[in-house]
Amino acid sequence: MSRSSKAKVDDLAEDLDELPPLTEELEGFLGYRLRRANAAMHRHFIAAVADLGITQKQAAMLWLINSNPGTAQVSAADALGMDRATTMAIVDRLDERGLLLRKQSSADRRRQELYLTPAGQNLLRKAKARVAKHEERFTSLFTASELKFLLEALRKLRDVT
Amino acid sequence: MSRSSKAKVDDLAEDLDELPPLTEELEGFLGYRLRRANAAMHRHFIAAVADLGITQKQAAMLWLINSNPGTAQVSAADALGMDRATTMAIVDRLDERGLLLRKQSSADRRRQELYLTPAGQNLLRKAKARVAKHEERFTSLFTASELKFLLEALRKLRDVT
DNA sequence: CCAATTAGTATGTGACACATACTATTCGTG
């Protein structure tokens, strides 16, 4: 014991760092917890792929294009829940880095089909390994059934109109 | 039935909008689902308090100060998981709108104690009503025990180092 | 007493979200 056993009971909270947190009220909110959890996972993600210099959104875009070559910008935007302007900014950034290319669709000349360049495929391959470890770090907190419930719960939240 | 029963089985997916989504692979990731759920709830929050012109972070700051008058900026920053620079920007904005005020601590003159102004208290009161409805819209998707698990799961994710 | 730490501040960069507006193209309906 580092302290005398005569320490007053009143001191216990302070001793054990059990003072009520400033966020006590906020902790009851799903929105607050969701934001904090997302912030933590986002930070961890950025750190995990720091040497690749991509964000969650950029990685998601590369991933989506790799799985669906030729997808139009607007389709990618819808799939990822972004508007066209935001999608433009993200695709622009990846385009400037030579990670993807735009090709006008012959079927509908308004559309720009998106494809990964070899550089983009290469970067995505590296990203996949890091993301797998990153995900494992978080999913390992739960049992398989807990994780299943959690993923479904998050889907329900997303689909609220 | 709107279509002939002779429709080929191959057509079923198209008929029922069950084509695999472009995000099929991404859906398996906890980070992706978390981001989408958070984005949905964030959008809903902003819409819920649109007439008050505050963000989630600003509301959280007002809430925290209201519950803990005199809290220093750095304490609020720690509690909300933000750095000092970001906290400054948020407090500045609320300060400019006259929703809070800074008062130099007499005990430690480096510290700026934060207090809500009557305008800030008034705005927070309105916000609380809207946030309650907003939260209800999402928490009502779950049973009490499911919600308990979800909140705890999100706390675990936040606390990952 | 002095070095290290802490709190607040200032400044700059980058990523996103969203609004608006404009052009080119395609679609739908009279």
Next chain:
DNA sequence: CACGAATAGTATGTGTCACATACTAATTGG
């Protein structure tokens, strides 16, 4: 078929937030 509506991409601007860096003033600890 023609023409207005809708769609895809683009350009531009605003606002929020995260983070890095650097600086000052104040406090703390050895």
